[in-house]
Amino acid sequence: MSRPNIPALDSFPETGTPEHAKLGGYDFYRSIGSPQRIVAPMVDQSELAWRVLSRRYGSDLVYTPMINAKVYVQKNKGSSRVREGYFNKAFAEEGAQELVLGTKKDTDRPLIVQFCANNPDMLLEAAQSVQDKCDAVDLNLGCPQQIAKRGNFGAFLMDDWHLIFTLINTLHRKLSVPVTVKFRVFDSLEKTLAYAKMIERAGAQLVTVHGRTRDMKGHNTHVANWEAIRAVKEALRIPVFANGNILYPQDWRDALAFTKCDGVMSAEGNLYNPTLFHTEIVQDLASLAHRGEEKPGFDALHIVHVANEYLDIVANLKTPTAGSALKGHMFKITRPALAIHADLRSVLGKAHSNEIAHGEDRVQEYRAFVVELTRRLEEDKLKAESYIAPADASRYYMKPLHVLDPHDTSKRPAFIPHWYLQPYFRPPLNPPKVTDIGLEDSEMRTHHGRTLKAQGNDEFAKANYAKAISFFLDAIAQLPPRPETNLEEKELGADDTADEHSTATHTPPEVMETILTEAVSLDGHLITSEIVELRVKLFANLAASHLKLEHYEETIKAATEAKERLGGWNHLSSALEDYKRLEKLDKEGRVPKASRAELYAALRRVPPLLENVSEKEKKEMMGNLKTLGNSFLGYFGLSTDNFQMQEQEGGGYSLNFVR
Ligand SMILES: Cc1cc2nc3c(=O)[nH]c(=O)nc-3n(C[C@H](O)[C@H](O)[C@H](O)COP(=O)(O)O)c2cc1C
Known part of the structure; x- marks a missing residue:
């Protein structure tokens, strides 16, 4: 049966037999x-x-x-x-x-x-x-x-x-x-x-x-x-x-x-x-950003090495390489270096290849460009500042959904020094304002995440714990990545147009309160609390599903993700409670040997963290307030006086908005 706009498969002829074997x-x-x-x-x-x-x-x-x-x-x-x-x-x-x-x-x-x-x-x-x-x-x-x-x-x-x-x-x-x-x-x-x-x-x-x-x-x-x-x-x-x-x-x-x-x-x-x-490139690309000895095994990532090899091939082929193709490749390979040495862009732009010449004569002008680039990059490698990530590193990177380990940044680092080949992230037409990935993308991912979580919950209710786990894992993979860099002041709206500004100053206080509390996390990053909350719930559900299947090791890992890594007094103290529950199970002989080391390490690790965290939270909140005072609050016509630090029952602090 054919659906609207979908022709039925049997409305097409048979495949038929080829004339040639x-x-x-x-x-x-x-x-x-x-x-x-x-x-x-x-x-x-x-x-x-x-x-x-x-x-x-x-x-x-x-x-x-x-x-x-x-x-x-x-x-x-x-x-x-x-x-x-x-x-x-x-x-x-x-x-x-x-x-x-x-x-x-x-x-x-x-x-x-x-x-x-x-x-x-x-x-x-x-x-x-x-x-x-x-x-x-x-x-x-x-x-x-x-x-x-x-x-x-x-x-x-x-x-x-x-x-x-x-x-x-x-x-x-x-x-x-x-x-x-x-x-x-x-x-x-x-x-x-x-x-x-x-x-x-x-x-x-x-x-x-x-x-x-x-x-x-x-x-x-x-x-x-x-x-x-x-x-x-x-x-x-x-x-x-x-x-x-x-x-x-x-x-x-x-x-x-x-x-x-x-x-x-x-x-x-x-x-x-x-x-x-x-396949021989070492996987930990993040290590490239550590200053020190030249890293062995990364030759294939050196811009100069690869640019020269490409020119060698062009020179050695009898078949001419179109000038436009050659130029396009050279600009793309050397893009990270040209972002720093912008004056060399015009040198590369003016380079010509000689298609009818043979051998080195064909690529002479490009080779001269690479010689100068090499000299500059060798100097750069010695400078400490070359190893510092710019504020907007990887800002437009759209991580594919379903990557195996969404939180591992070592293989997809936000920053790679400019003498190495690296991906280019095309800025969207309207750069995102709040998160470091596109807002639409963020919303779409969060929406998918929520849908998958609901499916996982259904499976959990039906006692299909393995299926539930797979839904929860998919949902976690869908969520927008955690922010890795502080955003510039510009991102906070300071540079916005007068029109937008006048709308913002008329925002009612209760809306402002929501915006502010949603936008500022304890560690000073801009994120939405909805995503954080969803991530916590997903890890908690994942832990619960693993527990049902008596996968104790995975339970501990998921619980750790849910509580400990998110930090904060609340999360840490409830993580500790979970570990204590598991300790009780262990006393009943129900935690397998392989998982016990991890459990007891967590039991040793968390209490001192918890002790430190109250003081730290207080300091961080004060720090956040200062940042807010400089940017966000002024933008809404507020001051730090609108906020009050309040001690929570049993420990920790919360930040309250006062009108
Ligand atoms: C410079 C450039 C030229 C392309 N030319 C073709 C082409 O000739 N034929 C084609 O099917 N796709 C072409 N594409 C599309 C790619 O083959 C590919 O489908 C698309 O870029 C998505 O893959 P990616 O995410 O790895 O870039 C081209 C893409 C780029 C960037």
């Missing part, structure tokens, strides 16, 4: 080495030289940039030059099994060539002309740009499933290599799954799912939906690659684990760090 699905996937770490098709950026570099650092499979089939097959004056520009055959390097570049042996396989098209005959003709130079041909159904809208291709075919079926099916039946497809998701999961099944039925032998919708682009790129990707993977029989939000090395590991996909594809993450997939 060729491998399909998992046989094909295994024949190209079961790739897990894939570099995305990128217009003007996944060119031959970049593919070679990316493979040297761990990529198992790379796609060519998208080629417009219509332009590729057109026959007029200059068209052969255009074709060679898209995919060079003259030098027999693109798609070559073996490449000798200086002293290194490289390859341009496995390789998938991507086309965009809306005409099956043109697509077939274009694909046939490269089929002996690649392992598969991919159809682009994801391009959301204006050019795709005008040309009616990419993501703008998402409304015409019958045309899509014909495009894929034509290649499936007539091409000598398999056809693969890269597509975006719909808002509706049901529609996404029906779409994916239609694509599989058309003959796609492998698909890449970009977990964003057609509208999620530019400043609206937002976080990719790994859940939708996981659902597609579950629904299809062919191999599936996950695409979206792979910025740190830990992300592709987490994406593989969460989506259960066969591989993970990266575009922007790879452009800013082509060694992203390098």
